[in-house]
Amino acid sequence: MEKNRSEAGIIYTATRKEAERISSRLSQKGIAAGCYHGGMNDEERDRQQDLFLNDEISVMTATSAFGMGIDKSNIRYVIHAQIPKNMESYYQEAGRAGRDGLDSECILLFSPQDIRLQRFLIEQSTEDEDIRAQDVKKLRQMVDFCHTEGCLERFILSYFGEVPTEDCGRCGSCLDTRSITDVTKEAQMVLSCIIRMGERFGKTMVAQVLAGSKNKKVTENGFQQLSTYGILKKRSIADISDFIEFLIADEYIKMSDGTYPVLFVANKGRNVLLGREAVMRKEKMQTSQIVKDDELFERLRALRRKLAQEQGVPPFVVFSDETLREMSGKVPLTDEELLSVKGVGEQKRVKYGAVFLQELHAYKTEKEA
Numbered sequence: 001m002e003k004n005r006s007e008a009g010i011i012y013t014a015t016r017k018e019a020e021r022i023s024s025r026l027s028q029k030g031i032a033a034g035c036y037h038g039g040m041n042d043e044e045r046d047r048q049q050d051l052f053l054n055d056e057i058s059v060m061t062a063t064s065a066f067g068m069g070i071d072k073s074n075i076r077y078v079i080h081a082q083i084p085k086n087m088e089s090y091y092q093e094a095g096r097a098g099r100d101g102l103d104s105e106c107i108l109l110f111s112p113q114d115i116r117l118q119r120f121l122i123e124q125s126t127e128d129e130d131i132r133a134q135d136v137k138k139l140r141q142m143v144d145f146c147h148t149e150g151c152l153e154r155f156i157l158s159y160f161g162e163v164p165t166e167d168c169g170r171c172g173s174c175l176d177t178r179s180i181t182d183v184t185k186e187a188q189m190v191l192s193c194i195i196r197m198g199e200r201f202g203k204t205m206v207a208q209v210l211a212g213s214k215n216k217k218v219t220e221n222g223f224q225q226l227s228t229y230g231i232l233k234k235r236s237i238a239d240i241s242d243f244i245e246f247l248i249a250d251e252y253i254k255m256s257d258g259t260y261p262v263l264f265v266a267n268k269g270r271n272v273l274l275g276r277e278a279v280m281r282k283e284k285m286q287t288s289q290i291v292k293d294d295e296l297f298e299r300l301r302a303l304r305r306k307l308a309q310e311q312g313v314p315p316f317v318v319f320s321d322e323t324l325r326e327m328s329g330k331v332p333l334t335d336e337e338l339l340s341v342k343g344v345g346e347q348k349r350v351k352y353g354a355v356f357l358q359e360l361h362a363y364k365t366e367k368e369a
Contacts, residue, residue, distance in 0.1 A: 007076035008052070011061045012093050014082040014117055022081060023061040030314030036062040064089055073100040079107045083114040083146060085121065086138035087159050090145070110146040112241070115139065137257055147242075147249035149173055149282050178282040184272060186232070187247060187279040190240075191269045193228035194253065197221075199264040203248075206263055207240040246281060296363050297328040303359050307352065318352060319343055331360055 013019045016037040026033035034048040034057040051057045053072055060066060064084070078097040084090040090108070098104030122135045141159065148155055153168035167174050193210055194201075208215050209223045212230025223229055232240055244263070247253045252269035255261040271277040301315075301324060308315040319327075323343030332338040338353055339346070 007058065008055065008072065008074055009059050009077040009079065010066070010075060010093070010096060011059060011079045011081055012066075012084070013061060013063060014085075014114065014121065016063060018081065019061045019063055023059075026059055026061070030316060031059060032057040033059040033061060036060055036066040038063060038065040064093065070096065072096075074102075075099070075104065076102075077105045077107065079109065081109055083108070083110050083118060083142055085118050085135070086142055087145060087156065088138075090142065091156060091160075108146065112238075115143060133257055140255060140261070143245065144249040147245040149176075149246070149250070176282060180280045180282055182278060183243075183281045184278045186243065187252060187269075187272055189228060189231050190244060190247060191252065191265050191273050193226070193231070194263050194265055195273075196226050196228055197223065200262055202260060202262055203241055203244050204237075207237045207244060210240050211235065211237045213237065247279075250279075252279065294325075294328055296331070296360075297324055299359060299363060300324045300328055300356065303356065307355070319348070319356075327356070327360070331364060333357065333360060333364065 011019075011022055013022065016039045019035050019037050023033045023035035034051055036045055036048050036052075040048075048057075048060070049066075049070070052060045053070070061081075075097045078094050080090065080093070084093065094106040097106055118139050119136065122132055122139065125135070126132055145152070145155055145159075150173060151164075151167035152171040152173050154164045157164045169175075190206070190210065194206055197206060197209065205217065208218050209226065209229055210232040212233040214224075218224060235243075244253065247269070248255060248263075250268075251266055252272060253263050254266045255263055265273070268277065272279055300319075301321075304315050304318045304324065307318050311317075320343050323341060326341050326343070327338075330337065330341060332341060335349060335353060335357070338344055338357060339349055344353075
């Protein structure tokens with residue numbers, strides 16, 4: 001958001017409450033954000049839409065109610081803050097970015113609780129069991145999209161009945177440079193466990209058995225007697241569940257339809273058990289701390305916050321985090337050195353230079369004492 005605050009973008013949410021929360025949070029950070037959902041009156045929705053179309057606000061946080069008929073070609077990014085209910089919705093909403101042909105980005109954020117929320121919304125939307133089952137199936141396919149490590153464009157085209165001949169080479173999966181590891185042994189453990197449990201249980205129960213849980217349902221079914229019980233006890237249930245989702249997305253495991261889907265091993269998975277096929281997975285993404293115990297950076301942030309409060313402006317108006325990080329690395333002590341820091345122009349040097357140089361000199365003196 002900080003890097004693209006002047007560009008137009010849409011953030012989609014599953015609920016009105018979440019759209020309002022994100023919009024409010026962005027506004028507090030000094031980002032020109034609007035909000036649009038079905039619970040607003042027509043006049044306010046039209047006003048928010050016009051503000052967005054006229055570039056008076058750069059970000060629109062909205063439910064799926066927003067976007068139909070919107071003639072705005074310069075939308076640079078679409079972010080789904082929660083998983084959409086189906087691939088059709090995702091494709092339509094993501095397609096609103098980059099209609100002018102310039103590079104744009106679509107980001108899908110996902111957490112397991114999103115599935116529960118969408119399941120709840122499906123339950124509330126209809127009493128027709130057939131429609132409900134179909135909607136749950138479509139949600140399942142959307143979850144598979146979130147977990148696949150294959151080409152995202154290929155997945156989408158295949159969903160809509162096309163047969164792509166090659167990967168796109170430009171999606172998040174194709175550009176992912178993480179190393180690939182052989183997880184065949186772990187996959188065999190999961191697949192074997194599903195079979196030993198009679199292929200009659202869902203993901204949560206399978207994960208609990210593999211983790212060696214003493215859950216009442218696990219012991220009541222006698223699963224503690226299985227050879228696969230606790231075979232992955234060094235991993236958390238959440239981690240095992242995520243691994244199962246990966247195996248489902250890559251079609252080693254299938255799920256039955258219905259309200260309470262059970263897992264069963266697909267033919268592709270049976271080939272893994274027989275040693276005819278290996279399972280490869282990209283290493284887990286590591287979250288690194290951007291600034292590690294940077295005392296000077298924190299001091300500069302505190303100074304920035306003080307100046308921003310005095311002037312009644314957001315902190316980024318003084319200097320961005322990027323500027324403060326570079327400043328803490330270079331430790332400029334003169335006007336000339338300060339101007340070499342990215343984000344420090346002559347105007348900001350005149351306005352803030354003296355006070356920041358004073359803090360930098362004080363820090364250097366303390367460290368040399």
